[in-house]
Amino acid sequence: MSRSYKVAVVGATGAVGRQMVACLEERKFPVAELVPLASERSIGKSVSFQGREIPVQVLNQDSFAGVEIALFSAGGSISKEYAPIAAAAGAVVVDNSSAWRMDPEIPLVVPEVNPQDIGLYKKRGIIANPNCSTIQMVVALQPLHAAARIKRVVVSTYQAVSGTGQKAVDELSDQVRALYNSQEVKKKVYPHRIAFNCLPHIDVFQDNGYTKEEMKMVLETQKIMGDESIRVTATTVRVPVFYAHSEAVNLETKKKLTPDEARKILSKAPGVKVVDDPAKNKYPMPLDAAGQDLTLVGRIREDFSIKNGLNLWVVADNLRKGAATNAVQIAEILIKEYLK
Ligand code: A2P
Numbered sequence: 364m365s366r367s368y369k370v371a372v373v374g375a376t377g378a379v380g381r382q383m384v385a386c387l388e389e390r391k392f393p394v395a396e397l398v399p400l401a402s403e404r405s406i407g408k409s410v411s412f413q414g415r416e417i418p419v420q421v422l423n424q425d426s427f428a429g430v431e432i433a434l435f436s437a438g439g440s441i442s443k444e445y446a447p448i449a450a451a452a453g454a455v456v457v458d459n460s461s462a463w464r465m466d467p468e469i470p471l472v473v474p475e476v477n478p479q480d481i482g483l484y485k486k487r488g489i490i491a492n493p494n495c496s497t498i499q500m501v502v503a504l505q506p507l508h509a510a511a512r513i514k515r516v517v518v519s520t521y522q523a524v525s526g527t528g529q530k531a532v533d534e535l536s537d538q539v540r541a542l543y544n545s546q547e548v549k550k551k552v553y554p555h556r557i558a559f560n561c562l563p564h565i566d567v568f569q570d571n572g573y574t575k576e577e578m579k580m581v582l583e584t585q586k587i588m589g590d591e592s593i594r595v596t597a598t599t600v601r602v603p604v605f606y607a608h609s610e611a612v613n614l615e616t617k618k619k620l621t622p623d624e625a626r627k628i629l630s631k632a633p634g635v636k637v638v639d640d641p642a643k644n645k646y647p648m649p650l651d652a653a654g655q656d657l658t659l660v661g662r663i664r665e666d667f668s669i670k671n672g673l674n675l676w677v678v679a680d681n682l683r684k685g686a687a688t689n690a691v692q693i694a695e696i697l698i699k700e701y702l703k
Pocket of ligand 1: 377
């Protein structure tokens with residue numbers, strides 16, 4: 364008989380953590396006991412799970428006794444400190460922060476792309492969940508890479524504020540409300556107003572002129588796809604959208620792929636839905652991608668400025684496939700293949 368598991372969610376009150384709890388319930392993950400963890404600010408709060416209100420506990424060194432799977436989404440410094448504590452207590456950690464992603468001993472996994480890497484968790488007890496923008500891009504790239512070998516990717520992103528966390532969702536709605544009522548606009552989360560604006564600035568700037576988010580897309584893509592020869596360059600932009608990231612992706616492949624061939628390959632690819640009927644104004648949009656788990660791909664067309672070039676428009680829910688769903692999918696493979 365299949366068994367059920369004691370599962371902790373670290374950051375259970377946050378934008379991604381709440382989605383993790385919802386995904387566990389929606390996908391009927393076999394949870395024997397749910398342990399929602401957050402900071403002292405959340406004392407007295409609870410999370411709804413399977414029709415019950417479960418009190419949030421304050422994260423501490425002893426939080427992981429008996430926990431078998433710990434989903435983390437409380438920021439990099441919490442992951443750096445507590446993921447090894449959870450692993451030492453016997454849990455397998457699926458970590459949504461960037462703390463462990465590029466550690467060569469820790470697998471970085473998108474189930475549609477490199478599920479075989481999950482087994483590497485045995486070394487450190489931690490599996491890293493990639494960056495939201497990277498996840499949706501590699502879901503679309505992998506089947507095309509298998510067919511035609513991708514040489515180079517140029518990507519520009521249009522990223523929703525929920526990727527920054529609940530406080531950024533609140534900031535955008537507060538700013539829109541203030542503008543509408545001719546009141547003073549306050550900014551706390553972003554250095555500039557995000558309402559009716561675009562910020563070409565996600566995460567911190569690096570010495571090479573790129574942001575950390577842009578470099579995550581470069582390095583994580585190569586690690587997940589297991590191919591350091593794929594050249595990637597990215598411009599990541601925050602836009603005043605609440606949920607779902609969009610990406611304009613330009614590809615150069617070794618072998619020629621026509622748009623029709625790419626459409627055919629993508630329509631059979633796991634986790635992908637092709638939405639590509641421009642004559643009927645059908646293309647992926649954040650409003651359609653939000654609240655579901657597929658990566659939508661459309662505007663598939665030839666880049667006629669080079670020999671073997673393709674353009675795609677890729678949209679997915681950043682809190683779901685870009686974070687919570689991907690983490691729960693990893694946990695599903697873990698219990699099916701490893702923690703029986
Ligand atoms: P809390 O709500 O108690 O602050 P978001 O990404 O939406 O901002 O959410 C961040 C999540 O990480 C929240 O659940 C938040 O809990 C949690 N968190 C932040 N700092 C800590 C901390 N020091 N200890 C435990 N959880 C934390």
